[in-house]
Amino acid sequence: MMEDRDVLIFLQSLFLEEKFYNELLTLDNLDDIFQMEEGDFSNFDFYNKKSIDKILEKKNKDYINKMVEDINTYCTQVITIYDEDYPLDLQLIERPPKVLYVKGLPLDVSGVKIGVVGARKCTAYGSYAVEKFVSELARMNCTIVSGMAQGIDAYAHKIALENDAYSIGVLGTGVDSKFPKSNHRLFDRMYEQGTIISEYPIGASAMPYNFPERNRIISGLSEGVIVVEAKEKSGSLITARLAAEQGREIFSIPGNINSIYSVGTNKLIRDGAIPLIEIEDITSIIPKLQEYSYENSKGELAISEEEKLILEKIEEGFDSVDALMDET
Incomplete structure (x- = not known):
């Protein structure tokens, strides 16, 4: 039996x-x-x-x-909704995943978890925002949750791991898959330093409808979700909507009104999302982070002089690769 x-x-x-x-x-x-x-x-x-x-x-x-x-x-563990170690945060959402397939480190949901999502084709400004806020959250021992997609997702995981933070990647495929293939090195790092999870069984391929479905897990695991860059009809806005329905906090990075990658984030702010300008915008809202002050979390990023120059140019408004090359 x-x-x-x-x-x-x-x-x-x-x-x-x-x-x-x-x-x-x-x-x-x-x-x-x-x-x-x-x-x-x-x-x-x-x-x-x-x-x-x-x-x-x-x-x-x-x-x-x-x-x-x-x-x-392929799995480190398999967690079902009948198990004691099934995440409580997911139990409370609509349509909780019945099974979680886990690869990498055993799933750890004990810390403060912040979701980070955004455009697959992100700008230099979007990358800068990810580096700024994920680095600061990492210093607070936050877990970074995202979807292992190209662009903002991948960069959020990468910066988390580089800052020795724990990260959870939620897939729209089976955990045996490295999709997209361009992230294969990131997958290998996540297996060693983080955790990959999916509700889809071994062998499940990358079907388009799987990815909006997995977004409810990203938001469901997270106390708050940061939307970094998003076109007007971006999948990241699905995550934001689900986060709102689940009672999670939504933070949105303000952007240039002329940028197609900021249309979604700016409209989120117009519709009630919290504009994310400094880390205090998060620590003042997430109860478990209120013990951290902005002074305790800010600091110099571990970057080269050349990278500092590029960041300065981004702050001045140079956002395309060509413009940055001309200026640096």
Whole structure:
């Protein structure tokens, strides 16, 4: 007889229709699924033939043994919603992930967690903002949560790790995937210094609809979410909306009104997000950080003289690569 958590992991691997899946979880013993035939599902309110066929096809030792082998190969741990170490912050959100596949360090949600999201094609200004605020948060032992995408996400993880902070990357694929491939070195660093998690089973590919779904986990884990740069219809704004629905704080980096990458962030501020100008804007809002003053958190970034010159030019308004090269 399998424990409910193990049956749940089996079911999670099948990509079942959600309403049918949720109804299965109302059974007194999930293990009964392995004795059920097609007719036994006929009384389900959300009967789904495709999902039933998947269960009947896969409830065999060969499939389950391969599933376990894959988990042992790629996962540090698997956490289900039935487990005591399932994150409380996620239990309280709408549609909490039923299973979390974990790679890298064991998942640690004990510290203050701040989500950082933004444009995949970020500007020099966006990179500067990430370096400024993530470095300061790292000095407060904050955990940085993001989505391992190109641009702002990747840079937030990178700066966190460079400052010896813990970071959690939430994927829209299985944890066996390094997507996008351009971040393969960052993935390797995250396996050593941080944690990669996903609600999607081993082998899950990068389907477009997975990424808006994973955003609820980024915001759900976080006490507050920073939106660094965002176009008017950016996926980062989905994360901000979810954060608001979950009762999380939303911080937005003000930007140039002529920049397409600041349209979303500026509108967030107009609509009530907290403008993030200095680290005190966060520490004054997040209760667990109120013990930290701005003086305790600010400091010189560990950068070269050439990098300092570039930052000075960014502050003066030079934001394109060509303009920075001409000036430096």
